[in-house]
Amino acid sequence: MPPQAWLAERRxxxxxxxxxxxxxxxxxxxxxxxxxxxxxxxxxDDILSRPVANQIVVSHGSASSYLIAAWIGMPMTSTDRGFFPLTAGGITTLFRNDTHFSHQVVSLNETQHLQGLEEPPLV
Known part of the structure; x- marks a missing residue:
């Protein structure tokens, strides 16, 4: 039995x-x-404290969704309703605008680089 099917039976x-x-x-x-x-x-917070201009963070879908929620300042208690469905291998670009001191979601779940591959599931 594939791992996702095993998990789905127990969810x-x-x-x-x-x-x-x-x-x-x-x-x-x-x-x-x-x-x-x-x-x-x-x-x-730990990731953002590093003195670098750009970072790549790789994560599972649910974790990625909650990291985006943290990025935009969503209170932890609101994450019970907010969720960003992401495709395995999708790319989301986040940007801190230092002029407005805002955290922006520039792109969400870009998948063009996956074209021609088997369609990955939303996670």
């Missing part, structure tokens, strides 16, 4: 209402969305 659907961030949606021992978000927001 517990996310409730529409309630404490969605503390929901356990996968196999026993898997971290909650809140635990993931609480790791990723400080990780982005």
């Amino acid at each position: 517990i659907p996310l409730p529409e209402f309630g404490d969605r961030l503390s929901h356990h949606d996968g196999p026993a021992g898997a971290e909650t969305r809140l635990a993931l978000v609480e790791r990723l927001y400080p990780a982005l």
Whole structure:
């Protein structure tokens, strides 16, 4: 059985209402969305503290979505509803505008470089 099918069989659907961030949606021992978000927001701070002009960050789809949320300043508690569906191998470009002190999402999930390959799934 492919790994995604194994996971899909064990997934517990996310409730529409309630404490969605503390929901356990996968196999026993898997971290909650809140635990993931609480790791990723400080990780982005660490990434941004490095004295370089450009960086490449490679991540899984869910983690990438939460990193984008952190980038635009979305409160952690709002990540239970906001999500950016991303294709495996897709490229998102983020930019800090030093004139306006804004964090911009310049492009989201660019996939032109994947043309001609088997269509990767949204993650």
